[in-house]
Amino acid sequence: MSISKELFKGFYKENPVFRLALGLCPTLAVSNSVQNAVGMGAAVTFVLICSNVIVSMIRHGVPKKIRIPIYIVVIATFVTIVDLVMAGFAPALHKSLGIFVPLIVVNCIILGRAEAFAGKNNVGRSFIDGLGMGIGFTLALMALAIVRELLGDGKLWGIPVLSSGYEPVLIFILPPGAFLTLGLFLGFFNWLDIKMQK
Amino acid sequence: MEIKALLIIAVNAIFIYNFVLSRFLGICPYIGVSKNIDSAIGMGFAVVFVMTLASMATWLIDFYLLRPTESNIFYILFNFKEPPDLMYLKTIAFILVIASLVQFVEMVIQKMSPGLYKSLGIYLPLITTNCAILGVTLINLDANYSFIASIVHGFTAGLGFTLALVLMAGIRENLDMAPVPKPLKGAPIAFIMASLMSIAFLGFSGLKIG
Numbered sequence A: 001m002s003i004s005k006e007l008f009k010g011f012y013k014e015n016p017v018f019r020l021a022l023g024l025c026p027t028l029a030v031s032n033s034v035q036n037a038v039g040m041g042a043a044v045t046f047v048l049i050c051s052n053v054i055v056s057m058i059r060h061g062v063p064k065k066i067r068i069p070i071y072i073v074v075i076a077t078f079v080t081i082v083d084l085v086m087a088g089f090a091p092a093l094h095k096s097l098g099i100f101v102p103l104i105v106v107n108c109i110i111l112g113r114a115e116a117f118a119g120k121n122n123v124g125r126s127f128i129d130g131l132g133m134g135i136g137f138t139l140a141l142m143a144l145a146i147v148r149e150l151l152g153d154g155k156l157w158g159i160p161v162l163s164s165g166y167e168p169v170l171i172f173i174l175p176p177g178a179f180l181t182l183g184l185f186l187g188f189f190n191w192l193d194i195k196m197q198k
Numbered sequence B: 001m002e003i004k005a006l007l008i009i010a011v012n013a014i015f016i017y018n019f020v021l022s023r024f025l026g027i028c029p030y031i032g033v034s035k036n037i038d039s040a041i042g043m044g045f046a047v048v049f050v051m052t053l054a055s056m057a058t059w060l061i062d063f064y065l066l067r068p069t070e071s072n073i074f075y076i077l078f079n080f081k082e083p084p085d086l087m088y089l090k091t092i093a094f095i096l097v098i099a100s101l102v103q104f105v106e107m108v109i110q111k112m113s114p115g116l117y118k119s120l121g122i123y124l125p126l127i128t129t130n131c132a133i134l135g136v137t138l139i140n141l142d143a144n145y146s147f148i149a150s151i152v153h154g155f156t157a158g159l160g161f162t163l164a165l166v167l168m169a170g171i172r173e174n175l176d177m178a179p180v181p182k183p184l185k186g187a188p189i190a191f192i193m194a195s196l197m198s199i200a201f202l203g204f205s206g207l208k209i210g
Helices: A002-007 A024-030 A034-057 A064-088 A091-100 A101-104 A108-118 A123-153 A177-198 B002-015 B027-032 B037-066 B075-078 B088-113 B114-120 B130-142 B147-177 B187-208
Strands: none
Touching: A002 A123, A024 A034, A024 A091, A024 A101, A024 A123, A024 A177, A024 B027, A024 B187, A034 A064, A034 A091, A034 A101, A034 A108, A034 A123, A034 B037, A064 A091, A064 A101, A064 A108, A064 B002, A064 B088, A091 B002, A091 B114, A091 B130, A101 A108, A101 B130, A108 A123, A108 B075, B002 B037, B002 B147, B002 B187, B027 B147, B037 B075, B037 B088, B037 B147, B088 B114, B088 B130, B130 B147
């Protein structure tokens, strides 16, 4: 597979959220505003790239039986780095993401890519794969966040965009709105699939 | 710790801040293992068990190994001038404890009930990456719960998870017969159902206790 294909597969064809249904907890929790979505997406992309590269580097030296705990320690190290850096430089974002920053450790996307891709491929390809998947995750989060913030708050990136006469549908930034938006998005992508096959 | 405070923690964890429907933790098993009631109950109890044990273990680790207090074991053992602050290691320490706990529960279930082990299949190892488990321990830490309160919170959070999971499984068993539009079959309709359940659970947030 060529490098550009490796990069772009995460955007649509193997989008981690809409296609593989991985990493749904943070997707639902932090998609209530575009700012949170971008912050979370960037954090996950960083961890994904670093862990993919390291896992790919050590793949020949790791005994098969204990590879999962080793991968988790690698991932947890980078998550700790992100956690501390974010607490230092972007305290407001760190506070609004809350426990979902340390919970990146158990995001299935990252362990999934380490197991399914980085453990079998060379460093360069693993880097590209991590970058593509990270961007795909960020795009999916942003898509959800744009819908939810616009309908639920009448704002985008914290700036009011809809006219003042608009009555926000509050339910969209509350938990039920997250489930509903994700359900409809998944349904939309299935519908697109069925259309394209015809 | 008086009983009243523990009761408040319990009601909060089960209904008001339900782990699945309000905190968005443990979504993967919630969608993945909710296809029939039996495996939902099995999964639910595995989670309750692991959550209680994890709350217990991580509280001890936090108190005796990580926190910079007089009772820190390294402080006592090595005669440091000041208690060492190892809080930055919490993510790594907690996830390792949880991973080994899950391995242990898996072995116990495999020995005790092979049928259950078969039906839970790949989801047992996945409890490790179930964010609900790590989530409950981190919430315990943030809320500064005592040892007993941590255990109660872990146990009841697991019950709340089981409640949501079993309710969902009951609905999905009947949903198989319903005329759902083709693109919405499977996960999408499950999320829409979860949305409706979440609206119902929002009603509990009006509950004033304590």
